[in-house]
Amino acid sequence: xxxxxxxxxxxxxxxxxxxxxxxxxxxxxxxxxxxxxxxxxxxxxxxxxxxxxxxxxxxxxxxxxxxxxxxxxxxxxxxxxxxxxxxxxxxxxxxxxxxxxxxxxxxxxxxxxxxxxxxxxxxxxxxxxxxxxxxxxxxxxxxxxxxxxxxxxxxxxxxxxxxxxxxxxxxxxxxxxxxxxxxxxxxxxxxxxxxxxxxxxxxxxxxxxxxxxxxxxxxxxxxxxxxxxxxxxxxxxxxxxxxxxxxxxxxxxxxxxxxxxxxxxxxxxxxxxxxxxxxxxxxxxxxxxxxxxxxxxxxxxxxxxxxxxxxxxxxxxxxxxxxxxxxxxxxxxxxxxxxxxxxxxxxxxxxxxxxxxxxxxxxxxxxxxxxxxxxxxxxxxxxxxxxxxxxxxxxxxxxxxxxxxxxxxxxxxxxxxxxxxxxxxxxxxxxxxxxxxxxxxxxxxxxxxxxxxxxxxxxxxxxxxxxxxxxxxxx
Ligand code: FAD
Ligand code: NAD
Numbered sequence: 125x126x127x128x129x130x131x132x133x134x135x136x137x138x139x140x141x142x143x144x145x146x147x148x149x150x151x152x153x154x155x156x157x158x159x160x161x162x163x164x165x166x167x168x169x170x171x172x173x174x175x176x177x178x179x180x181x182x183x184x185x186x187x188x189x190x191x192x193x194x195x196x197x198x199x200x201x202x203x204x205x206x207x208x209x210x211x212x213x214x215x216x217x218x219x220x221x222x223x224x225x226x227x228x229x230x231x232x233x234x235x236x237x238x239x240x241x242x243x244x245x246x247x248x249x250x251x252x253x254x255x256x257x258x259x260x261x262x263x264x265x266x267x268x269x270x271x272x273x274x275x276x277x278x279x280x281x282x283x284x285x286x287x288x289x290x291x292x293x294x295x296x297x298x299x300x301x302x303x304x305x306x307x308x309x310x311x312x313x314x315x316x317x318x319x320x321x322x323x324x325x326x327x328x329x330x331x332x333x334x335x336x337x338x339x340x341x342x343x344x345x346x347x348x349x350x351x352x353x354x355x356x357x358x359x360x361x362x363x364x365x366x367x368x369x370x371x372x373x374x375x376x377x378x379x380x381x382x383x384x385x386x387x388x389x390x391x392x393x394x395x396x397x398x399x400x401x402x403x404x405x406x407x408x409x410x411x412x413x414x415x416x417x418x419x420x421x422x423x424x425x426x427x428x429x430x431x432x433x434x435x436x437x438x439x440x441x442x443x444x445x446x447x448x449x450x451x452x453x454x455x456x457x458x459x460x461x462x463x464x465x466x467x468x469x470x471x472x473x474x475x476x477x478x479x480x481x482x483x484x485x486x487x488x489x490x491x492x493x494x495x496x497x498x499x500x501x502x503x504x505x506x507x508x509x510x511x512x513x514x515x516x517x518x519x520x521x522x523x524x525x526x527x528x529x530x531x532x533x534x535x536x537x538x539x540x541x542x543x544x545x546x547x548x549x550x551x552x553x554x555x556x557x558x559x560x561x562x563x564x565x566x567x568x569x570x571x572x573x574x575x576x577x578x579x580x581x582x583x584x585x586x587x588x589x590x591x592x593x594x595x596x597x598x599x
Pocket of ligand 1: 135136137138139140141158159160161171172173174175177178179180182245246247248275276277278296317407409410411442443444445450451452453454455483
């Protein structure tokens with residue numbers, strides 16, 4: 125019944141699966157990759173959530189909306205005024221779609237160049253490392269391999285009282301494709317998606333209200349950074365209500381009627397569109413035949429060990445479908461590591477230095493431990509901070525807000541965490557990750573020559589500030 129045999133089959137062609145597949149092919153293995161994602165043109169679109177409805181399209185819209193916002197809010201200070209600026213939403217969304225198509229198509233070309241065989245359909249792992257593929261028309265075929273890597277990713281969590289209808293109550297995919305700027309946009313969840321996509325539509329003029337159930341803003345970030353970011357988002361006009369628990373979302377003629385409770389009791393709000401972004405869950409629907417032996421944990425994630433192995437001979441799992449942060453680069457690194465382990469090489473993913481970036485304005489980025497985590501763990505630490513307000517380049521750019529905060533061990537000076545909010549921090553964090561990966565100290569960064577005038581001087585000064593010797597601020 126199985127007519128095609130491979131060394132490795134990846135189920136899922138998101139950043140975990142497609143990157144793993146290419147690496148496995150580079151290592152001389154015969155590789156297949158099965159994916160079911162259908163693009164806007166009705167054809168297979170490789171790249172998973174990230175390329176189709178996640179990282180890339182959201183950044184395209186963030187960049188377009190930032191250009192528009194800057195015309196009214198940042199250009200006048202440079203002495204530049206533009207009258208009558210307008211957004212043509214069809215072009216705005218069309219640009220994003222073109223970028224998505226370019227990149228999803230690019231993966232098809234990379235597969236061809238690396239001799240990865242792509243299959244279009246839903247893959248199901250059967251016992252004995254066989255994969256049954258169900259095509260769009262219901263046709264089935266079975267392929268097999270020595271190793272199968274499950275990379276089925278994640279999907280948005282749906283709230284039972286605010287179900288997605290694709291029109292009024294939407295998930296990330298819906299909020300990337302509005303055909304007009306909603307006058308009133310409600311966002312449930314002040315997490316990464318809520319803040320990024322809420323910013324896009326706010327910058328185009330929507331009144332955006334974000335309801336967040338937790339009392340603390342951006343709980344995973346360092347508290348000082350989260351506090352600064354909250355203030356900046358409020359300046360942008362995001363109306364973020366903390367400790368707000370939604371209990372009802374009813375679609376009526378005049379909009380979506382929300383009922384939520386906060387510290388002052390029951391509240392109501394009417395919006396034109398509602399984006400629900402309360403987290404994502406591992407997607408394993410229809411992925412596993414009953415007798416495969418692959419286990420799921422209490423949150424529905426595929427159980428794996430530190431080598432992404434499921435415990436079933438030749439079956440591995442990576443990316444959003446397993447434990448760890450739901451980030452594209454984390455999944456990709458797991459894909460590479462698994463390919464290398466399968467090929468008998470030394471794969472490796474360092475979970476301690478995975479960078480987080482939120483692409484809002486200002487951007488937020490961090491790697492390593494927060495101050496609270498160090499306190500809770502009883503680790504002795506020193507803190508260095510430096511504000512972008514004292515960085516010449518940031519002032520010249522009229523983006524002098526936010527700061528860099530560095531945490532180093534009190535005795536060894538080893539960098540334990542770096543947290544930033546401000547201009548360009550999505551790029552600045554890379555230097556800190558390198559330093560941390562090499563077990564560097566704050567003194568190491570302090571002794572490195574940083575170009576002047578650049579934003580990277582904020583990292584340099586924060587490193588100097590750990591030892592109370594920052595030059596351009598009082599210590
Ligand atoms: P996915 O990308 O979800 O890919 C899984 C693929 O497998 C999909 O194509 C799916 O159709 C397919 N599939 C599932 N089951 C089967 C099956 N049984 N048979 C065949 N195919 C199957 N992360 C970042 O690092 N940076 C960002 O800026 C960022 N922005 C984001 C913005 C948004 C709006 C969203 C929603 C997410 C964002 N993420 C970002 C998260 C990132 O998209 C995910 O972490 C990443 O896509 C996970 O990769 P993956 O390969 O594990 O899964
Ligand atoms: P999230 O976990 O970032 O945020 C969800 C938020 O919703 C949390 O603050 C949570 O407290 C809140 N929440 C949960 N239930 C709620 C409820 N009933 N009412 C109100 N608030 C509620 O999740 P997300 O924003 O959906 O994003 C999912 C994942 O996608 C992220 O965790 C991240 O891993 C990934 N992502 C990454 C990026 C990036 O790297 N820049 C961008 C977008 C998404």
